[in-house]
Amino acid sequence: TDKLLEVKGLRIHFLTEQGEIPAVDEVDLEIKKGEILGIVGESGCGKSVTSLSIMKLVPSPPGKIVEGAILFKGEDLISASEKRLRQIRGKEIAMIFQEPMTSLNPVYTIGNQIRETVKLHHRYSKKKANQHAIDMLKKVGIPRPEQIIHEYPHQLSGGMRQRVMIAMAMSCDPELLIADEPTTALDVTIQAQILDLMRELNQSQGTAIMLITHDLGVVAELCDRVIVMYAGKVVEQGGVRAILKNPQHPYTKGLIQSIPHWNNQRERLYSIPGNVPTPGEWGNGCRFAPRCELAMNKCLKQMPELTEVELAHHSRCWLSS
């Protein structure tokens, strides 16, 4: 089988003072070996929570996986022991986040941190781990790595820090890299370089990538396939080209219109009016209805199913079912 990761019927709730509220609502997704999947949506749509749940990193409490299965190469991660998860984290599935400063330890040198990561998974001597760290930094395009390993995170630029994070993530040659808004804090030129780097690593090492972003422009640059999430649900999914050329869901169309222009320092010419509804305020109908110009009576009453509109392209909208 070429399936690397399968998420089935995932439901995640959060415990709040108002009671238990849903954040992710019956999400299905899969990633094949070596594939680059984008998960896109505005903040609050459930995309980060979904990605964190894969490594069982949703803080619990308040988060709780209520239902569903998460299978990595057929192994159920939801019932996996903490010990097993520690083996998988970093070695088979690695993660990078938006602000590397929060994941890098400010009091240790770059070399120290990469060595520690490497030593978690390989029985390397200090000298060998050091050489490995230098090789990894070279691979991610960091100039003068022999010098950089002696520096501290705050001495590097945001783009360099993200390269270091990628070097650390890739140092154990994981099969899956989960990247949550990896370029959002970076300026456009650096953003493009980091996306190039991720594509290179995907091609040279065969690493599958799950890219979480609010920006369909980033998805267009890097991904093979995309899942659009809205208010805890998958609302559209398909190949990147199909989605960009022939978007079906009004929400996806809005996201396409709001792709920032590269030459414009990400100035957004358009943003979808209104906000993602707060979890707990989801009605029975289509959750996008309050913001949808095309909403009909039926939309307010009943949620549409995810329907295949063309081969391997699905949309959850009454207009496409």
Ligand code: SF4
């Ligand atoms: Fe708009 Fe109705 Fe489609 Fe929802 S189901 S996106 S409200 S047209």
Ligand code: MG
């Ligand atoms: Mg997020």
